[in-house]
Amino acid sequence: MLLFPEIDRKKTKRKVHDLLNAYRALVRIAGEKHAPKLTASYTFELNNVETEFTRKTEQLVDRKQLAEMELIKIVNAMNQLDAYDRQLLHDKYMDRNFTTNIAIYMKHHMSESKFYRELDKAMIRFAESYESGQLLIEK
Secondary structure, three states, X not given: XXXXXXXXXXXXXXXXXXXXXXXXXXXXXXXXXXXXXXXXXXXXXXXXXXXXXXXXXXXXXXHHHHHHHHHHHHHHHHHHOOHHHHHHHHHHHHOOOOOOHHHHHHHOOOOHHHHHHHHHHHHHHHHHHHHHOOOOOEO
């Protein structure tokens, strides 16, 4: 097994897109108290809430608990990225205000092509960070 096998970038980005596209729904399902706070440096911080689902592993896990666990995984992966990647992914997928890609790349003072290149890189880095590369798809 290779330590760094060749990655199918297109399929990996699709998995990241599908996961992060569900972020807003996960926050709604988990409840607003589980929505991570965003600091000025685009670091995500979970609220101090009881995480009973870790202590009740033998019980059935309902939709809310699954959403909470998924949010924790996403937050952990996001916090492993640098601030630039976190900011791009946040603006694209996690901001409460649905923003167009045009508004995002204008906000960041970059061309459209550079925006998509940087977003692609951020998505691959997120896939590497999420659960130790669980989203990566090898060729």
